[in-house]
Amino acid sequence: MQDPDKSASYLMAADTKPSLLLQGDTPRLLDEWQSAPVLWDAVRFMVDQRGGIPGQFILTGSAVPKDDAVSHSGTGRISRLMMRPMSLFESLESNGMISLKSLFEGNENLEGFSGLSIEGAAFAITRGGWPASIGDEDGIALQHAVDYVEAIINADVSRVDGVEKNPTRVRALLRSYARNLSTVATIKTIHDDIAMGDTDSSLSDKTISQYLLALDRIFVTENLPAWNPVLRSKTAIRTSVKRHFVDPSIATAVMRLTPSRLLDDFQYFGFLFESLCTRDLRVYAESIDGQVFHYRDASGLESDTVVCLNDGRWAPIEVKLGAKEIEEAAEHLLELKAKVDTKKMREPSFLMILTGTEFAYRRPDGVFVVPIGCLKN
Known part of the structure; x- marks a missing residue:
């Protein structure tokens, strides 16, 4: 057409x-x-x-x-x-030694080794899962995401609903969204973040909501909904969505970040890595009749993602870029497992920490540690 x-x-x-x-x-x-x-x-x-x-x-x-x-x-x-960008398994950057489906089916024999280095993960994030980028020379591959973002800002976001939108404001909104990636930032938080920048701060909460709706409609943003399990206690569960782009390369493109610059800021790298893993988990989960959520309650306990199959099976998954945070992540997963009322819900099929490390293994406490470079659907 x-x-x-x-x-x-x-x-x-x-x-x-x-x-x-x-x-x-x-x-x-x-x-x-x-x-x-x-x-x-x-x-x-x-x-x-x-x-x-x-x-x-x-x-x-x-x-x-x-x-x-x-x-x-x-x-x-x-x-x-829903057609999504390519996962790391589809772009051949994950060897697929560990199957999400097999874990749900009870496989506990974890044997895997990821060849995806931290540098490789940084490149995969900035390049994105766009089919046209796979196999191109590095510089050209990275430019695809930048070109895509410029098209969003200057044309696509206005064309979707016929309402002209100020490109400067759209860019400011996308940059703020990128800064708040993998968080539960509210509209007010995004508004205040924009107001602190050098751009026009007169973007109202209503206008931000309208712009975000347009970005949703052209499949640029895709928030992660909150999971609402049955708990043993009366702990209040937070229902805010977690902010994500459909692909993390949108964030790096609008911020003009290169793979080498990500390696200079591991804190932000961690948020982008979580978004990369969320993208892949969505691809893998939907292919096995599942969905992905996140969990956070009033006590501060959270799980970065929760994969729920439509037959009632579920598994909480924490995302950690490096090995130093694995111990704390395992404690959170075990605490969440203890909170869920298993008389009214199933036991979790497994507990997983998805990492940027090399080896896949099962910890003595039963928690799986799986590199994203080993995972497939």
């Missing part, structure tokens, strides 16, 4: 008789269908006309259309699938 040679005629056909664009061999792919949202309803109607035969159409798009753009949800005819 965005072919410059044909888009005008395609849009005219969609406006006058959308069924014309659905003719031809199947499966028929309609790319950037949201440019002509009527195609959604046309596909739904055509599927009904053909007796519900599956696999006839594939609708792909880089943005979510406006809420009132389609008249039918597509329920029963159209299934939705």
